Amino acid sequence: MIRIAGYSQYFNRGGVNEVLALENVDLRLEKGDFVTVIGSNGAGKSTLLNGLAGMYPPDAGTMSIGEWDVTAWAEHRRAAHIGRVFQDPLVGTCASLNIEQNLALALKRGRPRRLGIGVKRRQRDHFREQLRTIGLGLEDRLKSSVGLLSGGQRQALTMVMATMVDPEVLLLDEHTAALDPKTALQILELTDQIVRAKQLTTLMVTHNMAQALTYGNRLIMLHQGRIILDVAGEEKTSLTVDELLERFYSVKGEAFALDRSLLC
Ligand SMILES: Nc1ncnc2c1ncn2[C@@H]1O[C@H](COP(=O)(O)OP(=O)(O)OP(=O)(O)O)[C@@H](O)[C@H]1O
Ligand SMILES: [Mg+2]
Numbered sequence: 715m716i717r718i719a720g721y722s723q724y725f726n727r728g729g730v731n732e733v734l735a736l737e738n739v740d741l742r743l744e745k746g747d748f749v750t751v752i753g754s755n756g757a758g759k760s761t762l763l764n765g766l767a768g769m770y771p772p773d774a775g776t777m778s779i780g781e782w783d784v785t786a787w788a789e790h791r792r793a794a795h796i797g798r799v800f801q802d803p804l805v806g807t808c809a810s811l812n813i814e815q816n817l818a819l820a821l822k823r824g825r826p827r828r829l830g831i832g833v834k835r836r837q838r839d840h841f842r843e844q845l846r847t848i849g850l851g852l853e854d855r856l857k858s859s860v861g862l863l864s865g866g867q868r869q870a871l872t873m874v875m876a877t878m879v880d881p882e883v884l885l886l887d888e889h890t891a892a893l894d895p896k897t898a899l900q901i902l903e904l905t906d907q908i909v910r911a912k913q914l915t916t917l918m919v920t921h922n923m924a925q926a927l928t929y930g931n932r933l934i935m936l937h938q939g940r941i942i943l944d945v946a947g948e949e950k951t952s953l954t955v956d957e958l959l960e961r962f963y964s965v966k967g968e969a970f971a972l973d974r975s976l977l978c
Contacts, residue, residue: 716743716766716883716915721775723758723765723939735761737939738774743883746913748906750926752958753936759919762936763885766917768792780882794823797876797914799869799889806872809861813852813871816860817841820875844874848904866897870904877908884909886918902929923955935962 723736736758743749751759765772766779768789776785779795799806807816814833821837833841838856845853848870852863860868869889877884886905890898906929909916920926926933933950935943935958942965945953953961 715745715778715780716741717776717778718742718762718766719776721762721765721777722773723761723770724773727773735939736765739939739941741934741941743915743917745915747932748909748914748916748930749918749932749934750930751917751919751934751936752921752923752926757936758939759936760887761939763798763887763917763919766792766883767796767798767885795882797823797881797884799872799876799884799886801888801891803865803868803872803892806875807860807863807868809859812857812859813845813863814838814841814856816871817844817875817878820878823879844878845871847907848874864897866893866901869893869897869901873901873904873908877912877914880912880914882915884914884916886916888919888921891921905929923958927953927955927958933958935965937962937965 718739718741721736721739721741722734725731725733725735739758739762741762751762753759764770766777768784768787768791772785776783778784779792782795784792784795808819811819814837818833818837818841841856842853845856850867850870852858852867852871860871863871873889889905890901893901902925905918908914916930918930927950931950932944932946933953934941943958943961
């Protein structure tokens with residue numbers, strides 16, 4: 715379970731460029747919740763995920779991951795419990811290492827890195843098994859340098875790495891946005907498959923409202939640092955993109971306009 719209570723986050727506090735990126739945010743995720751996160755540019759989506767990951771000390775509020783109050787924990791300490799995938803496929807993997815070395819690093823997440831990244835035979839079998847599930851044939855290329863993989867293959871590998879040691883929470887920040895539409899869909903399907911199979915508690919940021927409605931069991935919408943919409947279960951399933959837009963504008967107190975670009 716993830717609990718965020720009264721979380722506020724400023725940037726450049728007290729300066730001329732002060733921004734209140736998140737204001738008194740409360741969010742509670744049950745184990746296995748797959749939450750899609752939408753909102754316009756600058757709404758605070760990345761700040762919410764980064765804040766939970768411990769990238770900056772919160773200006774107010776508390777956070778807990780599982781049974782731990784992590785409010786005062788530094789990012790590296792929280793990392794043991796968090797899987798993350800970013801927009802850039804180059805970020806999550808190390809290009810100069812081969813596939814099995816990358817996976818070996820992922821196995822050590824949050825634990826002190828001892829010398830070397832040697833791979834034992836038993837681990838290798840485990841890696842093959844994990845890679846087989848994603849159906850890209852990477853299980854036969856364990857010794858291939860990751861730098862030779864396509865963006866989609868790297869992002870798929872990053873998904874496997876981020877979830878190999880079951881994280882308490884999986885944070886996906888527009889992790890398919892840099893991929894072509896077909897590959898993006900494959901990675902989304904892979905995400906859905908892994909999240910469901912492992913029952914991972916997940917926050918997935920996307921600018922694609924149709925995808926935000928298709929995937930996950932719950933959807934939240936952020937606007938100017940606040941959660942302005944939170945729908946789950948059947949209410950989410952029955953929502954359409956147009957209804958979602960309507961809800962967005964009604965919460966904002968503005969007339970419904972068919973301007974999707976505001977959210978996309
Ligand atoms: N490191 C930072 N320093 C200063 N301001 C920041 C920083 N990170 C975010 N902000 C500001 O905080 C606000 C929220 O930004 P955030 O990146 O969380 O938005 P977002 O919802 O992820 O937007 P996008 O859809 O563009 O990714 C914005 O006004 C942004 O300019
Ligand atoms: Mg962002």
